[in-house]
Amino acid sequence: MAARINTLDPPSSASSESEIEEMQTDFSEVFPDADVDEEKSGDFYNTPASPITVPYCPRPPSTGSQKSPKSRRQRTTSLNQSAKKSTAESIIRTQHRTIYTAGRPPWYNSEGQKVEPFVIGICGGSASGKTTVAEKIIESLGVPWVTLLSMDSFYKVLNEKQHEIADRNEYNFDHPDAFDFDLLISTLQRLKEGRKVEVPIYNFVTHSRESRTKTMYGANVIIFEGILTFHNPKVVEMLDMKIFVDTDADVRLARRLRRDITQRGRDLDGVLKQYTSMVQPSFNHYIAPLMSHADIIVPRGGENEVAIQLIVQHVHTQLQLRGLKLREELAQAYAINKQPRPDTVKLLPTTPQIRGLHTFIRNKDTPRDEFIFYSKRLIRLVIEYTLSLMSFVDKTVETPQGVLYHGKRMATSNICGVSILRAGETMEQAVCDVCKDIRIGKILIQTNLQTGEPELYYLRLPKDIKDYKVILMDATVATGAAAMMAIRVLLDHDVLESNILIVSLLMAESGVQSIAYAFPKVQIVTTAIDPEINDKFYVLPGIGNFGDRYFGTEPSDC
Ligand SMILES: Nc1ncnc2c1ncn2[C@@H]1O[C@H](COP(=O)(O)OP(=O)(O)O)[C@@H](O)[C@H]1O
């Protein structure tokens, strides 16, 4: 069943149109095969979680059969038209401003350290069924966040002369030298570290990389498939499970003939020439010996259901071993290990004014309009306080009286706000009011009511966020699980830990400790710290569910 992606409402008035244009909508790239609703969904917070989401490179567009090798360049025009159509479709998709999808469970432990994904390598001859096996594994795994990376993406860029040779079916694409192993290794390494990567999209018709790339994220499981996946020792070392798909040569040739003629713009003579002169000899010389690296050999490829089920079982066991009970762990870690409050925690001075505002918003009988009013005042104070923590430099100005005033100016204008939806969104307006033209990003994290764990549903971050100081906003922090997930997202986007400030109205001591321990360089700003959380992970004495009270929604369970 295809994963389902819906569009969300455009960001609140806090974000201007131009800011929206500048933002990345990465998930449309990450989930290319997912359905995208063109209409805005209704109440997206109530939309049930989607089934499996499988971010992976789609196959190249299907193309019509072709006649002579001579006219390859002309033929590629019509083939490219269909490729262009597919590109256009995907551009339309990326123009959807806001997209969300099935939730991603935590990919890091209670110390904020990433848990490495399980990496499966699939090797085998051309058309042996590697991609088919990978797709069947993904289908049977039923795990969200599986990334399929193909070695094809790393074919080297050819020069003019090499292109001519390739057009005559005389370029050896089955030799290890045809691949850019440096890019391949760095990409796989980054994915394994859970970082975002830009993966080239390869076009078999033109023997070249397309101008656009595919954005991919780390995942719980990464499947890497290709004819020479076990060739480079550094790659082999990164693989947790090595599968070799062993399919008879005549079956591979038959499949390749059909596929290359219908999908890759080749003709019968061309395929046979390439196959006999390069594909088969390279298979014998380079690929077949790689079988010795395999943990599992899958005869016949995708039709071997027994082998696929065994593989799936093993992966499930491995994932369970890495399984996390993050919220529980965070709550328990604090109970066992109370430590002094670190100095990255910046608590607003507890003045009578602050206590007065808290008295309004903590009172269960405060009507909603007053709750909003006093929350907004408190939010404004905490945001102003956050700005006071930024670095300032000297700045001298001349007053209208012609006298110099020796003042200060903020050292950087590269500040952006990121709200953790939905409660954090209530803080956006204040940040926009005090930071002129600030760019706003959003991260939607929701609790899975079955597992109790936070899940990442959607993110939309300003481009080049890595160059920014980020004011990360959430109204309350209890265990710190959602805040930690949001911080992890920012780090995965290469934001410096020391450039992150998590800002909240109210935090629980345990949440403060968990964040501070996991991310010692993140500044934690709040107007109050409460001592406890209950078994439903509410802060005590607390405010109740801030989002429900502010938005006037039915009380939610968690
Ligand atoms: N068991 C199978 N029976 C029939 N056709 C298959 C089977 N497995 C794969 N194919 C077809 O053979 C071609 C190559 O399969 P694919 O999985 O893409 O191989 P690889 O990734 O090893 O090149 C595709 O067109 C695919 O649809």
Ligand SMILES: Nc1ccn([C@@H]2O[C@H](COP(=O)(O)O)[C@@H](O)[C@H]2O)c(=O)n1
């Ligand atoms: N421009 C290219 C690049 C590669 N090939 C062939 O593709 C095969 C690898 O892809 P599979 O999906 O079959 O694993 C490889 O055998 C190359 O010969 C090509 O024909 N043209």
